[in-house]
Amino acid sequence: MFDLEEVIRERHSTRMFLPDRPVPRSLVDEALALAVRAPSNSNLQPWQMVFASGAVRDRLVTALLHEARSRPPKIPPLPHAFAHLRRELGAQVYGSMGIAREDTEARREAVLRNWEFFRAPLAGIVCMHRDLGSVDCLGVGMFLQTLLLALTARGLGTCVQVSIAGYPEIVHAQLAIPTELSILCGLAVGYPDPSFPANDLRISRRAIDENVVFHDA
Numbered sequence: 001m002f003d004l005e006e007v008i009r010e011r012h013s014t015r016m017f018l019p020d021r022p023v024p025r026s027l028v029d030e031a032l033a034l035a036v037r038a039p040s041n042s043n044l045q046p047w048q049m050v051f052a053s054g055a056v057r058d059r060l061v062t063a064l065l066h067e068a069r070s071r072p073p074k075i076p077p078l079p080h081a082f083a084h085l086r087r088e089l090g091a092q093v094y095g096s097m098g099i100a101r102e103d104t105e106a107r108r109e110a111v112l113r114n115w116e117f118f119r120a121p122l123a124g125i126v127c128m129h130r131d132l133g134s135v136d137c138l139g140v141g142m143f144l145q146t147l148l149l150a151l152t153a154r155g156l157g158t159c160v161q162v163s164i165a166g167y168p169e170i171v172h173a174q175l176a177i178p179t180e181l182s183i184l185c186g187l188a189v190g191y192p193d194p195s196f197p198a199n200d201l202r203i204s205r206r207a208i209d210e211n212v213v214f215h216d217a
């Protein structure tokens, strides 16, 4: 356990887990009990989560990897003005994995690990009813960040993954998720692999005044 500020600083994306160290269900239950305290528009509590472990998770990974090897994910491209940020992130993430920019095969293998949930033994799917809108996505996001912090405080690593939403029909079919639920993202949960150097990466942030404006009288 940490105090709140420590947990916020400690949380970061883990991109390699210990596949054979299971996640105790009691820790996930505790974290979920905290996460549902998140605020939401009209208290809709718009988050819907599905978790898979064991053979169900393995079947999902097999199906996702098969698909990812055959066709690109359906993820909307970033607007031009933001595209450089993904390139900058890629340089930090793949650089920390020791993968050179021109090494397309190593990069492809690293990207494919997304659909293995980075080998995490617990695979989460974050969903929301398809008729809800962007204001309700805020509620799901608040739930999700609280969940990440509560899991971090319990010694677990996490990675939120839009990549999982790139093959929604596979996720729907493998986990029998009702069609009225949209797949927003995946969530890998497990114990970080301490021998994977990229797990120590701390992604930089812009200066606050680039994103926040104060108008003072």
Ligand SMILES: Cc1cc2nc3c(=O)[nH]c(=O)nc-3n(C[C@H](O)[C@H](O)[C@H](O)COP(=O)(O)O)c2cc1C
Residues within 6 Å of the ligand: 011, 012, 013, 014, 015, 089, 114, 159, 160, 161, 162, 163, 164, 185, 201, 202, 203
């Ligand atoms: C909605 C969302 C989707 C994300 N999708 C992916 C993903 O598909 N693959 C991945 O490796 N990281 C993904 N991330 C992690 C981000 O790259 C990461 O949060 C960001 O670079 C900041 O790094 P940090 O989480 O280590 O602080 C995602 C994060 C969020 C919030």
